[in-house]
Amino acid sequence: MLQALGLALAPGMPALVRAGTAQQWPQALAVPGGVARLSLGPAAERPVVHAGDIPVLVLGDAIEWTAIVGIPLAAPTGEAEVTVQAAPTAPARRVAYRVAAKQYREQRLTVAPRTVDLAPEDLARHERERAHQQHVMATFSTPLPEGLQMRQPVPGRRSSSFGLRRVFNGQARNPHSGMDIAAATGTPVAAPLAGRVIDVGDYFFNGGTVWLDHGGGLLSMYCHLSRMDCQVGDVLRTGDAFCRVGATGRVTGPHLHWGVMLNRTMVDPALFLPA
Template sequence: MPMHRRDVVLGALGLMALPAAQATQSPQSWPHASQVPGGIARLSLGPAARRPQARTAEDVPLLVLGDAIDWGALVGIPLSAEPGEARIRVLREDGGTSELTYVIAPKRYREQHLKVAPGQVDLSAEDLARYERERAHLQTVMATFSEPLPQGELRMQVPVPGRRSGSFGLRRVFNGEKRNPHSGMDIAAATGTPVRAPMAGRVIDTGDYFFNGNTVWLDHGGGLLTMYCHLSASDVKPGELVKAGERFCAVGATGRVTGPHLHWSVMLNRTMVDPALFLEA
């Protein structure tokens, strides 16, 4: 049988090419699979005596859950991902490496035009320097990878009651200038409304940031992080543990906002994904 060029390249790298992986589609599984930009792929890794390691093509570690009968990798798909074939690497117990491919389907997100203070779009030299310092710090926060959680399903509670805007993925245009797509869910609520942890986690960062205002990050294990922005108050410090449903901060209107609300983001393998995939419909 003739070999394709892709097979030759993989052989030279010591990788074994496998068929495209299939996502688990159980309606009772959280997070739900959605193989689109901003979504999540649930890929079966098969049986193994111990938890295998899996990494993205960019060498970012992935969250692997399951048991010896069947392990599965959860892959956060960037909003910037192009439709088509993508791949992950799996490190096996015998030291070998295999490659799984999966297909990203296209998705078109809405566009939203917003008016904000000019100084929050065209930054002054001082504000730009602050933003660059904050971005460097947040890169280290987003790289957090602790031991995966023991539960097999990662169902979350809505952190605050209110109207969910469904704004994840919006292509936002501020004062006529295009910016990065919205990477979280906005929930309308009054200043001071308690924010409760959607699942158990450890506080890994708190701070007052130029765009996000008062912010708290929680680590839920295995590269699964959540972020809460524009807060009026925070009741926690880095290193503290919070239980699912426990109040740990309050809604506000700090940072770049047009009114009080909670901006809630969910990050998986350093990629912002749609929080709605972790919630019941």
């Protein structure tokens, strides 16, 4: 059936690069909120890959190219696909992969009522901020990252896992799209991977926030900060401190909310970290 539609599939689970190969980052986990590593085979030039109309990070060399695809938390289970163009004049082909089911736990939190039932002025502010951050999240730059293994940006206990279904004051909201790390206010936050600062702001829900661009649509965000010791355009090396943990925005206490984005999709940061 899929072959009849022109999808590139091999026996078993095709183009999916299975986990278990030596130290591949991010780890492959083809579930909602996870990452698919799709083998594209050899090509003289780097193929251009899209998930829908969104560009996808492609790494490798002429012998073997791999698409690193972020899978949305809202993705349905079953077959998904990307389109691949090997050269500007070449016809696009489709590469399919399978998204497996994953059940995320539920978390109930009590926060300030004004951060759940928004007043008109707060709602208007949130809408403006969301439009701005959509622009930030569309960043797709070069050079591409040389490696994708990250370091945890701040030491501490991971106090809330990625993908939790959040219920604030009894009202269901979007799933948790990052990793929460418990740390005291003022604790320095270090860049988990070399990157460039592309946004610094104070947002209604996220509080003090910094976005880093690591290249090729790989972005990371840091929220609820007490201090931002950087400005847009700063270039950071892995391990450079650039902000400090806080308790700003919609929070129950001081911690770092760390998010990782691929092709405009928030994915589990744990997949980029050593076990």
